[in-house]
Amino acid sequence: MTAMLVAIAPAHGKATKQGTGAYPATYEERPDLPDHVVYRPARLAALGREKLGIYVWGNGGCSADGTSSRNHLLEIASQGYLVIASGRIPRTPSTPQAAPTPGARLTVETSTGLLSDAIDWAQRENGRAGSPLRGHIAVDKVAVSGWSCGGLQALSTAQDPRVRTAVIMNSGFFKDGASPISGVTSDKALLAKLHTPVLYVLGGPSDIAAANGADDFRCIGHVPAAMINIPVGHGGTYMQPHGGIGAKVVTAWLDWQLKGRPNAKAAFVGQDCRYCHDTRLTLERKRLN
Numbered sequence: 001m002t003a004m005l006v007a008i009a010p011a012h013g014k015a016t017k018q019g020t021g022a023y024p025a026t027y028e029e030r031p032d033l034p035d036h037v038v039y040r041p042a043r044l045a046a047l048g049r050e051k052l053g054i055y056v057w058g059n060g061g062c063s064a065d066g067t068s069s070r071n072h073l074l075e076i077a078s079q080g081y082l083v084i085a086s087g088r089i090p091r092t093p094s095t096p097q098a099a100p101t102p103g104a105r106l107t108v109e110t111s112t113g114l115l116s117d118a119i120d121w122a123q124r125e126n127g128r129a130g131s132p133l134r135g136h137i138a139v140d141k142v143a144v145s146g147w148s149c150g151g152l153q154a155l156s157t158a159q160d161p162r163v164r165t166a167v168i169m170n171s172g173f174f175k176d177g178a179s180p181i182s183g184v185t186s187d188k189a190l191l192a193k194l195h196t197p198v199l200y201v202l203g204g205p206s207d208i209a210a211a212n213g214a215d216d217f218r219c220i221g222h223v224p225a226a227m228i229n230i231p232v233g234h235g236g237t238y239m240q241p242h243g244g245i246g247a248k249v250v251t252a253w254l255d256w257q258l259k260g261r262p263n264a265k266a267a268f269v270g271q272d273c274r275y276c277h278d279t280r281l282t283l284e285r286k287r288l289n
Helices: 070-078 113-125 149-157 188-193 210-219 241-257
Strands: 025-030 033-041 052-058 081-086 137-147 165-169 198-202 225-229 282-286
Touching (some): 025 070, 052 113, 070 241, 081 113, 113 137, 113 149, 137 241, 149 188, 188 210
Parallel strands (some): 052 081, 165 198, 198 225
Antiparallel strands (some): 025 033
């Protein structure tokens, strides 16, 4: 049977972290951005001259819980990024999502278009009079990302010319070309239209989406690409303290692709790159010069 991309939403009783970066982060809903949760440094004045790169996120299961990966997203925000997830802050504790019935089609709670809406809002907000974020956003430094079903949304949104890089986590287009998820595109032909570097972060052999993601990586030959496998399964490390090793990998990629930091590039490039010999994961690369 075709593997379904579904994520388990954690209970809200788990402790929320502020991230380990220089800018302890918070999250909030904004009345001018419906159906999104915004993660950002709590003290914007502490940024000084640093500008926030934009990281838009599709949730596991394409769920409407914009806090389901909050430890991961708070960690990214604490490193100097404006993170925007689809969905809302639940008013009652989350409950785990049940595994889908084999062969059944999933119905999503958030649309792919919400990721583009998040980019639109961030770019407007940087220039809006009275916005606390005014002048703090690097409007041309945009990354799209997502977990599982949200990763499929990110792959579609990556076609947007404003996007500088894509980070696809525990996800990949289905091999048979047919999506079992209503309203979410799964089309390998879109891989040929990618115009930016792309990073796949997969969960190793027990990840139900690993085969799809690995096949995507095999198909991509025209843009720089990397594939990291962390052998933790489809659930990733999202709700480990500070997002675990997955958040460290993503931060390094963003710091390289959006901020041009040589130390971050050294995590992926060269025979002695940091992730080349990290026993917690495996790394494969294409065109990363």
